[in-house]
Amino acid sequence: MLRRTLPQAIAFIIGFAMLIQYFIPHPISERFYNVIVQQWLIIILGFMYIFALRSFFMHHIVKIRRKKEGYWFSAMAIVALLFMLSSGLITTRGVFFDSLYNYMIAPLQATMFSLLAFFIASAAFRAFRARNFQATLLLVTAVIVMIGRVPIGDYLWKGMPDLVEWIMSVPNMAAMRGIRIGVGLGAVATAMKIILGIERSYMGGE
């Protein structure tokens, strides 16, 4: 009962209420939405972070204890978390905390992001090998789009930017919209199945 029926009943009531709420602009409806989404969800997420932190510490402490490969990364992760946490709690006005964020975390994130350029190059190299008709078509289209997006494309042939624009806004857009319509319908159907209790795998098993 508590494991299946109650969560299913909650999913049905809240799911159906949220569906109706979408069509009602009245302040009562807005308040309901704010309570569910902006208050309950934040409260639940806040409590879930306790579990998250427990999981984080347990995972890394076990790795350190067993001296698994790269265990000192785990030690670094714990030290970094505690250092960041204490800098936010102890220092006044958050200057030190902001500096840590702006001059350590942000550059580290930018470094990870910049790796994407190299990964795109290596993935493109594999994807563009002309093994069959489809791959050749992909290669030719990609070369046209790449040349048309840089100034040399316009220099080589005046019509190149227009051709690229057509590729992007007609065949490319048609394929993207097809996938998006499918995703949208699939998402609506999934939501319906959850509300009606047909789809139950999210509760841990069929």
Place this chain on the structure above:
Amino acid sequence: MIFFLIIGFSIVANDTPNDAGGSILITTYNIPEGTQKIELYRLAKGDTIYEEAGLIPPRGECEDVSVVDGVEYLYRVRAITEDTFYVAETKEFISSSPQWFNRTRITVLLFFILFGGVVLVYIELAKKNPKGLFIRKLPALDAIDEAVGRSTEMGKPVLFVPGLEGITDAGTLASITILEKVGKRVAEYGSRVIHPNFDPIVMTTAQETLKTAFSEAGRPDAFNKDDVFYLTYEQFGFAAGVDGIMLREKPGAIFLQGYFYAESLILAETGYSIGAIQIAGTNATTQLPFFVAACDYVLLGEEMFAASAYISREPRLLGSIKGSDLAKLAILCLIGAGVIFGTFAVIANNAGNPSYLGIFNRVLDFIARGNG
């Protein structure tokens, strides 16, 4: 003070439609030439002096959002030119009120009723005749056994990444369904699944799902709760963490299932570099090309949502897939008919008959913007 009440320059005030109240829509017509700014004034019923209520933008329309529901107001506008000003005012009191139905969303409601109806009908039909439903092969889902088996033979773990969205995302829910199937196979083969998480709620759900999957496979003892762990809520921190796991643990199979952003290719390329068999699936259309380029198998968009039906072969779930397909066919027909009628309407308009274009625009306005 000299001002002109000129013929033509006028103001209309109405309760703003389809809103939560507290707003009156002000529209001015025939704004005098050379107007530099239009000032708005408001008089509440019972008051004697007009109060300033801001400026109206040059397009001549604005919402007065500082009104109180139920209180009646008169409005006056003053269009100021370089050397004089012109005044227009409303004749009747107007008040704002909240609405109980947003009419701009009527097309969404109609679509939902039709779509929901079709899906429910097919679910019922599927229950009556479960053998009459066919679902085409999805190689990415068929490859799960192969990937887990290969990983087990190599003595390596399986890595499952559920994306960067919360449990409210449909893609994440679909990934949980696939996780259940992966978990069962992992338990049956006596392997191990590593599940790093971006969202704590997804982490708890994944723990429960895997626990149940291991129990159903008859191996509850083999489930290690700490293999489903929390990593970080930072996008590239998460990417770096998962990359680190890939390079240290060298999983034999990697499942990238859920909603991904720019980190998709970073993860998929790292997985490729360690020689793992990769099965991706996402409802993020912008990330699909990256997965197609770097992974062995990909579930494209809606295929993810069909996973639960495909895996379980449960008639009611298969029926919902059939219903979605029928709705897609209807939308396809509607788009086709719209293209043909729109082209015809433009040709007729160029030939001097604008009535068809008018009908087309009204239909388009109703469907796209809900302004029937």
